[in-house]
Amino acid sequence: MSATLTPAAHDTVPKLLLRNAVAHAGRPAMREKALGIWQSWTWAEVKDQIRDLAVGLYVLGLKRGETIAIIGDNRPRLYWTFTAAQSIGAIPVPVYQDSVADEMAYVLAHAEVTFAVVENQEQVDKVLSIADRVPTLRHIVYDDPRGLQKYDRTRLNAYEEVQKIGRDELAGNTRTEEWWRSEIALGKGADVSVMLYTSGTTGKPKGVMLTQDNIVRSAENANLFDRFTTDDTMIAYLPMAWVGDHIFTYGQGYTGALCVSCPESPETVIEDRREIGPSYFFAPPRVFENMLTQMTVRMQDAGRVKKGMFDYFMGVARRAGEKVLNGQPVGVKDRLLYRLGDVLVYGPLRNRMGFSNLRVAYTAGEAIGPELFSFFRSLGINLKQLYGQTEASVFITLQPDGEVFPETVGKPGPGVEIRIADDGEVHFKSPGVFLKYFKNDEATAATKTPDGWVRTGDAGFVDQRGHLQIIDRAKDVGRLNSGALFAPKYLENRIKFFPEIREAVAFGHGRDYVTMFINIDLTSVGNWAERNNVIYASYQELAAHPDVYAMIERRVDELNLALSKEPRMAASQIARFLVLHKELDADDGELTRTLKVRRPFIADRYAQLITALYDGSRDCHLKTEVVFEDGRKGTIEGHMKIVDMKTYPGGAAPAPVKEAAE
Amino acid sequence: MKADVDKVVAPGISVECKGGDVLLAVENVSLSFGGVKAIRDVSFDIREGEIRAIIGPNGAGKTSMLNVINGFYHPQQGTITYKGAKRQAMRPYVAASSGIARTFQNVALFKGMSTLQNIMTGRTLKMRKGILAQALYWGAAKNEEIRHREVVEGIIDFLEIQHIRKTPVGKLPYGLQKRVELGRALATEPELLLLDEPMAGMNLEEKQDMSRFVIDVNEQLGTTIALIEHDMAVVMDLSDRVVVLDYGQKIADGTPEVVQKDQNVIDAYLGVAH
Numbered sequence: 001m002s003a004t005l006t007p008a009a010h011d012t013v014p015k016l017l018l019r020n021a022v023a024h025a026g027r028p029a030m031r032e033k034a035l036g037i038w039q040s041w042t043w044a045e046v047k048d049q050i051r052d053l054a055v056g057l058y059v060l061g062l063k064r065g066e067t068i069a070i071i072g073d074n075r076p077r078l079y080w081t082f083t084a085a086q087s088i089g090a091i092p093v094p095v096y097q098d099s100v101a102d103e104m105a106y107v108l109a110h111a112e113v114t115f116a117v118v119e120n121q122e123q124v125d126k127v128l129s130i131a132d133r134v135p136t137l138r139h140i141v142y143d144d145p146r147g148l149q150k151y152d153r154t155r156l157n158a159y160e161e162v163q164k165i166g167r168d169e170l171a172g173n174t175r176t177e178e179w180w181r182s183e184i185a186l187g188k189g190a191d192v193s194v195m196l197y198t199s200g201t202t203g204k205p206k207g208v209m210l211t212q213d214n215i216v217r218s219a220e221n222a223n224l225f226d227r228f229t230t231d232d233t234m235i236a237y238l239p240m241a242w243v244g245d246h247i248f249t250y251g252q253g254y255t256g257a258l259c260v261s262c263p264e265s266p267e268t269v270i271e272d273r274r275e276i277g278p279s280y281f282f283a284p285p286r287v288f289e290n291m292l293t294q295m296t297v298r299m300q301d302a303g304r305v306k307k308g309m310f311d312y313f314m315g316v317a318r319r320a321g322e323k324v325l326n327g328q329p330v331g332v333k334d335r336l337l338y339r340l341g342d343v344l345v346y347g348p349l350r351n352r353m354g355f356s357n358l359r360v361a362y363t364a365g366e367a368i369g370p371e372l373f374s375f376f377r378s379l380g381i382n383l384k385q386l387y388g389q390t391e392a393s394v395f396i397t398l399q400p401d402g403e404v405f406p407e408t409v410g411k412p413g414p415g416v417e418i419r420i421a422d423d424g425e426v427h428f429k430s431p432g433v434f435l436k437y438f439k440n441d442e443a444t445a446a447t448k449t450p451d452g453w454v455r456t457g458d459a460g461f462v463d464q465r466g467h468l469q470i471i472d473r474a475k476d477v478g479r480l481n482s483g484a485l486f487a488p489k490y491l492e493n494r495i496k497f498f499p500e501i502r503e504a505v506a507f508g509h510g511r512d513y514v515t516m517f518i519n520i521d522l523t524s525v526g527n528w529a530e531r532n533n534v535i536y537a538s539y540q541e542l543a544a545h546p547d548v549y550a551m552i553e554r555r556v557d558e559l560n561l562a563l564s565k566e567p568r569m570a571a572s573q574i575a576r577f578l579v580l581h582k583e584l585d586a587d588d589g590e591l592t593r594t595l596k597v598r599r600p601f602i603a604d605r606y607a608q609l610i611t612a613l614y615d616g617s618r619d620c621h622l623k624t625e626v627v628f629e630d631g632r633k634g635t636i637e638g639h640m641k642i643v644d645m646k647t648y649p650g651g652a653a654p655a656p657v658k659e660a661a662e
Numbered sequence: 663m664k665a666d667v668d669k670v671v672a673p674g675i676s677v678e679c680k681g682g683d684v685l686l687a688v689e690n691v692s693l694s695f696g697g698v699k700a701i702r703d704v705s706f707d708i709r710e711g712e713i714r715a716i717i718g719p720n721g722a723g724k725t726s727m728l729n730v731i732n733g734f735y736h737p738q739q740g741t742i743t744y745k746g747a748k749r750q751a752m753r754p755y756v757a758a759s760s761g762i763a764r765t766f767q768n769v770a771l772f773k774g775m776s777t778l779q780n781i782m783t784g785r786t787l788k789m790r791k792g793i794l795a796q797a798l799y800w801g802a803a804k805n806e807e808i809r810h811r812e813v814v815e816g817i818i819d820f821l822e823i824q825h826i827r828k829t830p831v832g833k834l835p836y837g838l839q840k841r842v843e844l845g846r847a848l849a850t851e852p853e854l855l856l857l858d859e860p861m862a863g864m865n866l867e868e869k870q871d872m873s874r875f876v877i878d879v880n881e882q883l884g885t886t887i888a889l890i891e892h893d894m895a896v897v898m899d900l901s902d903r904v905v906v907l908d909y910g911q912k913i914a915d916g917t918p919e920v921v922q923k924d925q926n927v928i929d930a931y932l933g934v935a936h
Contacts, residue, residue, distance in 0.1 A: 034819075035812065035815035035816065035818075035819055036815045036818070036824070036827065037815075146820075146878065146882065147874070147877075147878055147881075147882070149881065149882070150881070264824045264825075265822065265824045265825060267824070267825030268824050268825045271825070
């Protein structure tokens with residue numbers, strides 16, 4: 001059966017659960033790979049699982065309006081916890097599972113959670129270690145019992161035990177099920193359904209309160225936009241604490257009655273994706289970058305015939321691939337060659353990536369490099385961009401099929417209005433607009449305008465086709481001393497397209513020229529090192545290798561040449577760069593949990609290096625403190641070389657003072 | 663010197679340990695290769711459910727001791743009592759089928775086979791069907807294989823190596839190979855597990871992972887473990903009792919706290935003027 005469903009009567013996720021348990025009773029709702037075999041649960045089974053858990057949690061003391069933390073990888077039981085909590089009026093607060101104890105303590109305390117449902121011993125230990133800082137916390141429930149036999153049980157229960165408490169209660173009193181259904185009926189669209197903490201590039205995380213209406217209506221709109229049916233499937237692998245996962249797998253899963261599959265472990269995602277063959281896929285650009293890097297590495301290791309075939313047909317794909325996907329006219333020869341390439345190269349590549357059944361893929365979270373984007377589209381993968389944020393329940397703009405332009409993020413989604421403020425900032429209104437920030441009215445007032453618009457914090461413009469184009473974070477966009485526009489993220493994204501470069505941070509606001517920190521990609525450069533007999537023991541050693549420097553220098557030079565041809569960016573050619581001695585890491589506070597660069601923090605932490613980039617030094621020595629996941633601290637010391645680059649005429653780039661060129 | 667040793671080994675010290683009955687007792691064992699005396703008159707026991715560490719400087723006879731226990735070497739003198747049965751020499755396959763499994767100092771896996779296949783080999787002793795039935799993969803043989811696969815998948819889950827299930831082990835980093843080897847040993851469902859330097863050559867994180875697996879095996883599967891290890895921090899954290907060998911002789915035996923403070927042990931490790 002495939003059908004799109006009407007809203008109205010089902011304004012909350014628990015109500016949708018009851019609907020699906022009847023309308024789609026026998027269809028799979030969730031799958032999980034366990035002991036090497038895919039297990040599945042139908043909607044009817046999922047309903048029973050959630051009911052038992054909800055009653056159990058209620059018996060243990062979870063009350064309407066209280067918050068409950070959910071911490072762990074994408075496991076069906078944790079997803080059910082969301083619905084179980086919502087069904088009795090509690091508010092789930094998913095937390096990034098790799099948060100260090102301090103970050104977790106802040107979120108749990110700020111959200112005033114009373115319960116925590118966690119995946120395993122690692123998370124139990126973490127929560128126990130911060131329990132004294134979360135006075136409201138009464139109870140911890142864990143999914144995987146391994147290693148927890150000897151723990152003090154007074155505040156600790158296994159997931160099964162909670163469900164058993166629920167089942168016993170249901171068996172003992174025939175009216176319990178009726179009571180549970182009446183609790184669900186009490187829920188309204190205006191209720192807070194979930195609190196998502198934004199990882200915030202500055203300051204402490206903020207708790208974004210989304211209502212049931214926000215989630216259900218945004219998800220329904222998205223299902224309509226791409227015409228999803230109950231036959232569509234997806235794989236849940238992104239952090240549950242991220243709004244993307246919450247809307248895509250949770251919201252769209254429930255509203256569209258789609259089947260969601262959970263991988264066996266975070267390391268097996270690629271293999272599991274191949275086995276499931278999702279029709280709907282969502283990933284931040286980083287995931288696509290990694291795929292491309294791995295593919296490039298593999299092709300470099302491949303035999304000559306394979307490599308030749310790959311190179312030739314990738315040429316064909318670059319010429320014709322996107323046009324074929326967009327339904328534009330293509331010459332007969334290219335069309336035939338593309339067909340042949342599809343059988344010989346593109347098809348197998350798509351299969352390798354688990355995209356054989358893919359109908360729609362989205363990327364968002366950060367701008368994607370146009371080359372990277374086109375690469376995937378030219379393989380026949382319907383990759384599209386969308387632009388959104390937590391405060392919008394994801395969707396602001398999406399690229400409709402047939403209107404995909406790499407430089408834009410698409411048109412406003414169903415029910416969304418956008419406007420560009422005088423300072424260039426993008427504002428929006430939509431059914432997904434968040435209620436408010438939890439216990440932070442000041443931030444709410446700063447984000448929501450009095451006339452009902454939400455400030456995105458991003459600078460952009462709407463082009464003639466009605467598509468939105470994002471330049472950068474509004475607060476990050478700056479000017480060089482010459483007055484030329486400086487958009488750091490734009491430059492970083494461009495350089496990151498090269499497989500050897502994993503992360504970059506550009507500087508230039510209020511300066512004479514642009515400089516950059518670069519992180520090499522260990523997979524790609526490591527593979528190169530292996531092939532070229534370059535011996536290294538650590539990231540640091542490899543990063544400082546002269547040959548690696550030379551390789552990065554060539555890449556920066558390529559970027560400069562490309563930038564010189566873009567009128568708005570010609571002034572932003574990279575004048576000097578250095579390769580950092582350590583990888584930027586969320587554990588050290590340099591990236592957010594969604595792996596965005598935290599500029600102010602980096603500028604502060606590496607002030608010494610930035611000074612060196614602008615005072616003409618040829619090298620710099622630095623000692624950095626690093627934090628391990630368990631909270632212990634260590635130091636990394638490094639000696640970094642600074643490279644001067646040639647810039648190309650084209651823009652009004654003032655040539656930097658060149659001290660002893662390399 | 664002898665007197666000091668007796669003080670440490672004095673009965674009573676290990677009474678508080680969690681170990682139950684004696685599972686394996688080594689009595690007055692001596693082993694020599696030609697003129698080289700690898701083990702000289704060593705006695706100690708391993709109790710059910712404990713983690714027993716065997717430590718000592720290089721060449722102290724630790725690996726020889728493990729080889730004696732699992733029947734690979736035959737001591738010239740002394741006896742070994744395992745589960746009440748006394749013996750002087752035993753063949754390795756008898757040791758394996760009576761519940762003793764081990765891992766090796768230098769990983770000894772089938773490099774061209776996958777993780778799954780390597781761990782499956784650990785089930786060989788438990789396979790009942792003939793080679794022909796297995797080759798045909800039909801009826802009872804098929805059911806048997808499925809049952810064994812289930813056990814092996816349980817081990818893969820236990821050791822968190824799902825992502826390398828189908829990877830040839832030769833391609834794996836060393837730390838993971840060690841884990842696969844532990845998996846193969848576990849597949850025999852041992853009562854006594856001998857680990858020869860399970861953390862050698864690992865970085866801190868890998869050591870922590872491996873330590874956790876050793877503890878989990880001990881606590882959750884109830885397996886008795888005897889391990890050789892050089893990393894003192896690991897030994898002191900993991901083990902219930904420690905026996906210290908030096909030049910083939912036992913120089914100390916007791917809880918980690920006791921052994922750590924023993925003068926003979928300190929001398930053996932730091933060196934002392936003779």
